[in-house]
Amino acid sequence: MAEIIDIKVNGERHRVEAEADMPLLYLLRNKLELNGPKYGCGMEQCGSCMVLLNGKAMPSCVIPGSAAAVYEVVTLDGLARDGKLSVVQKAFVDEQSAQCGYCMNGMIMSATALLAENPKPSDAEIRQALNRVLCRCGTHTRIINAVKKAATEMNGAKSAGKP
Amino acid sequence: MKVFEVFKTYGAFRTDRREFLRNSGRLLIGFQLLPLAGAALDGEAIPHPVAGNGRTIDSWLQFDSEGILTVITGKMELGQGIRTALMQMAAEELDMPMDRVRIIIADTSQTQDERYTAGSGSIEGSGNSIRQAAAEARRHLLKLAADRLNAVPEKLTVENGVVRYGTKTIAYRDLVKGQKLEMEVTGNAPLKKHSEYKLVGKAVGRTDIALMAAAKPYYIQDMRLPGMVHARVLRPPVYGAKLLSVPREEVLKLPGVSQLVVNGSFVAVVAADEFQCIKAVRLLREKAKWESPALSPLPAALYEDILQKGAGTETVEEKSDVVKNLSEASATLEAVYKRPYHMHGSIGPSCAIAEWKDGQLTIWSHSQGVYPLRKTISNLLNLPEAKIRITGVPGSGCYGHNGADDVAGDAALLAMQAPGKPVRVQWMREDEHQWEPYGSAMVLRLKGGLDGDGRVSAWQTEIWSDTHSTRPGGNAGHLLAARDLEKPFNLKSGGFSGGSHRNSVPLYDFNSQKIILHNYNGPLRTSALRSLGAYANIFALESFMDELAHKAGKDPVAFRLSHLKDPRARAVIELLIEKGGWRKGEKELVGEGFAFAQYKNNAAYCAVKAEILIDPSAKTYKVTKLSSAIDAGQTINSTGVISQTSGGMIQAASWTIMEEVRYDQNGIVSTSWDKYPILRFGDVPHTEVFLIDRPELEPMGAGEAAQGPTAAAIANAIFHATGSRLREIPLLPEKIDWKKFS
Numbered sequence: 001m002a003e004i005i006d007i008k009v010n011g012e013r014h015r016v017e018a019e020a021d022m023p024l025l026y027l028l029r030n031k032l033e034l035n036g037p038k039y040g041c042g043m044e045q046c047g048s049c050m051v052l053l054n055g056k057a058m059p060s061c062v063i064p065g066s067a068a069a070v071y072e073v074v075t076l077d078g079l080a081r082d083g084k085l086s087v088v089q090k091a092f093v094d095e096q097s098a099q100c101g102y103c104m105n106g107m108i109m110s111a112t113a114l115l116a117e118n119p120k121p122s123d124a125e126i127r128q129a130l131n132r133v134l135c136r137c138g139t140h141t142r143i144i145n146a147v148k149k150a151a152t153e154m155n156g157a158k159s160a161g162k163p
Numbered sequence: 164m165k166v167f168e169v170f171k172t173y174g175a176f177r178t179d180r181r182e183f184l185r186n187s188g189r190l191l192i193g194f195q196l197l198p199l200a201g202a203a204l205d206g207e208a209i210p211h212p213v214a215g216n217g218r219t220i221d222s223w224l225q226f227d228s229e230g231i232l233t234v235i236t237g238k239m240e241l242g243q244g245i246r247t248a249l250m251q252m253a254a255e256e257l258d259m260p261m262d263r264v265r266i267i268i269a270d271t272s273q274t275q276d277e278r279y280t281a282g283s284g285s286i287e288g289s290g291n292s293i294r295q296a297a298a299e300a301r302r303h304l305l306k307l308a309a310d311r312l313n314a315v316p317e318k319l320t321v322e323n324g325v326v327r328y329g330t331k332t333i334a335y336r337d338l339v340k341g342q343k344l345e346m347e348v349t350g351n352a353p354l355k356k357h358s359e360y361k362l363v364g365k366a367v368g369r370t371d372i373a374l375m376a377a378a379k380p381y382y383i384q385d386m387r388l389p390g391m392v393h394a395r396v397l398r399p400p401v402y403g404a405k406l407l408s409v410p411r412e413e414v415l416k417l418p419g420v421s422q423l424v425v426n427g428s429f430v431a432v433v434a435a436d437e438f439q440c441i442k443a444v445r446l447l448r449e450k451a452k453w454e455s456p457a458l459s460p461l462p463a464a465l466y467e468d469i470l471q472k473g474a475g476t477e478t479v480e481e482k483s484d485v486v487k488n489l490s491e492a493s494a495t496l497e498a499v500y501k502r503p504y505h506m507h508g509s510i511g512p513s514c515a516i517a518e519w520k521d522g523q524l525t526i527w528s529h530s531q532g533v534y535p536l537r538k539t540i541s542n543l544l545n546l547p548e549a550k551i552r553i554t555g556v557p558g559s560g561c562y563g564h565n566g567a568d569d570v571a572g573d574a575a576l577l578a579m580q581a582p583g584k585p586v587r588v589q590w591m592r593e594d595e596h597q598w599e600p601y602g603s604a605m606v607l608r609l610k611g612g613l614d615g616d617g618r619v620s621a622w623q624t625e626i627w628s629d630t631h632s633t634r635p636g637g638n639a640g641h642l643l644a645a646r647d648l649e650k651p652f653n654l655k656s657g658g659f660s661g662g663s664h665r666n667s668v669p670l671y672d673f674n675s676q677k678i679i680l681h682n683y684n685g686p687l688r689t690s691a692l693r694s695l696g697a698y699a700n701i702f703a704l705e706s707f708m709d710e711l712a713h714k715a716g717k718d719p720v721a722f723r724l725s726h727l728k729d730p731r732a733r734a735v736i737e738l739l740i741e742k743g744g745w746r747k748g749e750k751e752l753v754g755e756g757f758a759f760a761q762y763k764n765n766a767a768y769c770a771v772k773a774e775i776l777i778d779p780s781a782k783t784y785k786v787t788k789l790s791s792a793i794d795a796g797q798t799i800n801s802t803g804v805i806s807q808t809s810g811g812m813i814q815a816a817s818w819t820i821m822e823e824v825r826y827d828q829n830g831i832v833s834t835s836w837d838k839y840p841i842l843r844f845g846d847v848p849h850t851e852v853f854l855i856d857r858p859e860l861e862p863m864g865a866g867e868a869a870q871g872p873t874a875a876a877i878a879n880a881i882f883h884a885t886g887s888r889l890r891e892i893p894l895l896p897e898k899i900d901w902k903k904f905s
Contacts, residue, residue, distance in 0.1 A: 019438065026438045035385045036378035040510050041592040045836040048510055077378040089376045096368055096802050099810055100242025100560030101375035102511045108376065130844040134836065136510050137242055137560045138813030139806065140847040 007069040009034075010078025020066040025049045027065035028075060036076025036105050040134070047106035047133030051075050057113035059132070076105045079112065087157075088112050091150035092143075099137035106133035111147045119155055121147070217275045220303070220344035223296035224253060230324055230336025232257065232264045234293055237277030238285040239269040239531055240371070242560040243866050244803040245285045247369045251799055252290050255362045256297035256355055257304075257335070258321035269533045269555030279532035279634060281563070281691060283766055283864025286799055290862060298352035300344055307338045357797065357858035364856055366802040383529050383556040384514045388585040391516065392421065393437040394577045395444040396588065397430040398598055399647065400455050401830035402688065406430060407452040417443050424580050427649035428453075431577055433586065441591070457828040458686055465686070466501055469606050473627040473681025479664045483675035488621035492612025496714055500609070500703035502892040504687050504824035505602040506833070508841055511559025512595040513566030517578035518585040524551045524578060528571040529558025535636045536568050540575045543639035543652070562814070564690035565599045566590050568635050572642035596839060597831040598643055601824050602692030603629035603663075604685060607703035617715030619726060622676040624667050624704070629685040631662025631695035662695035666871060669704055670761050671726040687824065687831075694870035697762065698815065701871025702878065702892065705758035709879045710888065719879065720745055720757050731794050732761060734855060735770040739792035742853050743772050746883075752777050754784075754884025758875035762868040767795040769868035771812060773876035774848075777884045779904035783896040784884070786816050786848040786877055794855040795865035801854055804865050809850040811869035817842035819874040821893050
């Protein structure tokens with residue numbers, strides 16, 4: 001049965017009519033018409049559908065929208081600020097870290113969560129943070145480069161801001 | 164219209180004027196998502212129906228009244244970056260800036276019929292056509308400019324689409340005035356000298372990556388058309404199963420379900436909402452009854468079956484009397500290599516949208532061949548091709564023939580049942596895993612002879628393989644749905660065996676060699692997977708070269724070079740050794756393996772070095788680094804070549820060390836990523852690629868060159884580190900003899 005789900009996505013409150021068991025992914029893509037999270041497996045195995053739930057990177061393909069409503073949800077669509085791509089998004093563009101690009105949502109969302117928590121991750125920590133996201137094109141080398149570049153830029157911006 | 168509005172918001176990402184121009188250059192990518200792309204967006208005449216006949220400039224290039232150049236290719240963007248590379252080639256010949264160039268890809272109403280986007284052939288095929296057309300356009304435009312500027316064409320220069328003579332200038336825009344360039348491409352228009360290239364060979368960024376990063380609608384999965392409904396197909400439990408019953412009433416009672424389509428054993432649900440549709444299929448899966456034939460032979464008996472039932476034997480190549488030369492050799496060696504069925508494993512399952520409206524069927528598809536697919540759909544529906552339009556929209560990477568065409572067939576059948584409504588069919592993960600056509604299992608038996616100097620005196624390869632191409636080319640039987648209909652279409656298998664023996668003929672200078680192919684009709688559905696048979700053929704050939712080198716007591720790289728005169732082949736090998744090093748100071752627990760091939764024996768030269776680290780106490784190993792040197796002739800886009808090579812190595816490493824399609828008598832067991840694991844980030848090796856650019860030569864396909872060499876390089880590294888020669892893919896650690904380490 002459809003119910004009204006009150007959910008905060010990308011900083012905005014939405015009242016969405018959806019079935020209580022509808023996975024968050026379908027709510028985001030079909031009710032809110034967002035494109036960031038992608039359907040890949042529906043079993044939390046590939047990471048294509050990653051979103052941030054209270055800042056933590058989580059798959060959205062299993063958790064019902066009604067259950068996710070307790071979190072603040074951020075999707076790839078919501079990372080840009082005032083029309084400017086986030087540092088992580090921009091690093092992925094600059095490093096050309098995509099071939100087909102289908103995994104990019106999961107990679108950027110996971111990297112965003114990682115860098116918020118750990119501004120200077122090692123290679124191993126980057127790999128671990130992105131381990132949930134599958135890439136079949138084999139773009140991993142460029143993806144690691146993008147995450148490192150984003151980390152450097154964010155740290156540079158921070159130290160530049162210090163008196 | 165929703166899609167249209169979303170595209171208008173690109174301006175939101177505008178940061179400066181250059182960024183804006185780049186954005187406007189992107190609009191056309193989205194433009195193609197619109198049904199029957201017309202003049203709506205920027206007032207430009209987009210060709211519909213197809214302009215030209217392939218022999219005129221406007222078949223490949225058009226200028227609009229603003230001087231924006233649109234490149235028109237029949238090839239499809241698969242993530243290989245072909246769009247950017249083709250725009251670069253056109254912009255270079257015409258001296259246009261990239262931000263004034265757009266591109267239209269695969270569309271039966273707009274582009275030439277360039278068959279399939281496959282075999283690493285887009286640069287050589289479409290790229291050359293576009294380059295020639297651009298050169299012809301330049302010659303024509305310079306003639307016009309010469310008249311206007313009172314000069315001879317030879318004295319004119321062009322920069323950023325503006326022709327200059329002394330202080331006088333005139334823009335292409337003012338020469339073309341929005342007219343089509345309908346003159347013939349003669350092929351004798353002078354091409355730009357490579358020494359003057361400004362774009363070709365450079366790492367020009369792909370503009371579509373910014374769209375992906377910004378979550379703009381880009382993929383077919385992101386298309387939302389007005390009135391669109393969702394459909395799911397309930398595929399049978401196993402190949403050839405027949406439907407006995409479905410819980411019709413129960414399904415139709417579910418909320419949102421508008422149609423249950425049953426035609427023979429083809430079952431599908433249509434619903435307004437996607438999740439309601441998914442739930443209906445879950446119920447169907449639970450309650451539908453089938454009569455299922457048992458799948459056989461089972462995996463344990465597969466390779467024996469392949470060896471026994473291989474038929475239709477062909478001699479691919481024969482040079483000198485191999486049997487005699489083998490019998491006279493000082494030493495001989497024989498080895499059998501095997502590869503299992505492998506999956507394409509697209510991360511985004513296949514998707515298509517079809518709409519039957521006013522006697523016209525429109526299909527949006529990520530197919531690799533929109534024209535062959537149209538012909539096949541025409542056969543399926545008994546509908547003239549002129550009434551079908553197929554527009555290519557990128558999907559997730561396919562790496563060959565995956566479910567893209569099949570899902571388009573599903574959507575076409577369902578659209579005919581729901582007139583006036585765009586029907587979106589999205590395969591589920593298990594659909595893609597179970598029903599995509601796999602890369603064929605293969606067996607290879609190699610025999611080699613060495614002379615007294617330890618040189619190869621005779622070589623024989625016997626190949627056993629199922630077909631590597633069942634792409635739909637007009638016969639509906641190549642689409643899954645068609646085989647399940649009440650009046651089924653049958654798959655005519657066999658025919659093309661070229662994929663099976665690809666790269667089986669050694670490039671080495673052997674005086675005596677014979678290659679034999681035995682065609683096999685196996686239990687699982689197979690078709691083109693990146694590099695086709697070359698993957699296993701090179702795995703066997705380059706493993707066997709290592710074995711022969713070992714037998715001859717020679718260094719494997721030196722052994723290869725001593726049998727190789729081709730200077731370009733030698734150059735990639737020597738460069739990789741120089742840059743990547745080779746077995747400098749034996750390191751304990753580390754193995755280095757080497758392999759080389761020229762893809763198809765006529766495309767890119769590629770050498771690969773694998774480094775592995777073994778852990779004898781845990782009885783396991785890890786591929787730590789893959790290095791490659793590649794020569795694809797003239798480099799169009801260095802970023803593209805490097806990405807394709809690096810990605811090819813990582814993908815091939817995954818196939819090689821861990822992948823195998825599992826099945827039992829009830830059907831495919833590998834139905835999800837936990838049952839068909841692929842390399843994850845934590846285990847992905849470091850990669851490096853050394854690129855040899857030869858701007859003076861023709862460009863050659865590069866996208867599949869690394870697949871085979873990577874497999875053999877890993878096997879050779881395992882031998883180097885452990886002394887175990889693994890000949891059966893996947894090269895699982897438990898196949899290594901660890902006893903000697905204890």
